[in-house]
Amino acid sequence: GQQVMQIPQYQHVQEGEDFTTYCNSSTTLSNxxxxxxxxGGHPVFLIQLVKSGEVKKQKRxxxxxGEAKKNSSLHITATQTTDVGTYFCAxxxxxxxxxxxxxxxxxxxxRLSIRP
Amino acid sequence: SAVISQKPSRDICQRGTSLTIQCQVDSQVTMMFWYRQQPGQSLTLIATANQGSEATYESGFVIDKFPISRPNLTFSTLTVSNMSPEDSSIYLCSVAGGTEAFFGQGTRLTVV
Structure with a gap:
């Protein structure tokens, strides 16, 4: 069946550094x-992308x-302690x-952790 | 949007016993979804609960182990039966909005 893998599994950064997580699928994604x-919380929706090559921004x-709709990325600029958590693509x-x-x-x- | 009340929020249970988790939604929804999140892992769909029919289980999950009830369009229960330590996980119920999924707060289950 379909598998959607993310890398890295963990990332520990200094506050203010950038962070990127990558999502890769073995099959073409519809979205x-x-x-x-x-x-300790539950997943909260951030965004949905649908179009090939689509880029969306929310503040940082x-x-x-991706163009082939098999991969995606999330980039956070200048991380803050409030960014701590686990980011899932879906x-x-x-x-x-x-x-x-x-x-x-x-x-x-x-999973993103941040050194203050 | 949807607001989901899930309870209990956590429990510690003896092996061999069963625990029933309840989810109440503030609006009527056709389907409710039950997920399991093992420690440090992603969310895995257990089953889809349909009102008026049997739940649809994903591969690896069976009704005898995870019986589900869906008596009306705002409520569902998931029972974890004959528990073992391997069932220690977070269990979450979810409903789908127009685009996004909404989740209950989760039930953190520890089996000892």
Whole structure:
């Protein structure tokens, strides 16, 4: 089945440094979503990309969807302690039937920790 | 958006027992999803709970181990049956919005 891998698994940076996580799929993705999970919390939706080569920005966060729609990246500029958490890419596959509608398939995640 | 109330938030259980986790949504939804997140790992979908029909389980998960109820469009339960230490995980319920997924706060289960 489809697997969505993320690298790195862990990243420890100094506050103010940049951070990037990469998401790679073995198959073409219909879309890519990004979620953030704070320690002890639940995943929270950040953004969805749909188009090949699409780039979206949210303040210090830049999201990119690859031209082949098999990879994506999340880049954080000048990290802050509030950025700590695990970042997951995910796909919401197209509906194949009633029973599979709207489920989300999550990537393996990248855990970001920050030295103040 | 959707607000999901999940309980209990955590529990410590003896092996061989069962725990039922409840999720209440503040609006009617067709499907609710149950995920497991093992320590330090990603989220894995257990099953999709449909109102009025049996839940649909993902590969590796079976109804006898994770029975699910969906009595109405705002509520669902997941039972973790005959627990073993390997079932120690965070269990999360989820609903899908127009684009994004919304999650309950999670149930942190420790089996001893």
């Amino acid at each position: 890519i979503q990004w979620y953030k999970q704070r320690p 966060l830049t999201f990119q969807f 796909e919401r596959p197209p509906t194949l039937g009633y029973s599979s509608a709207s489920k989300i398939i999550f990537g393996s995640g990248t």
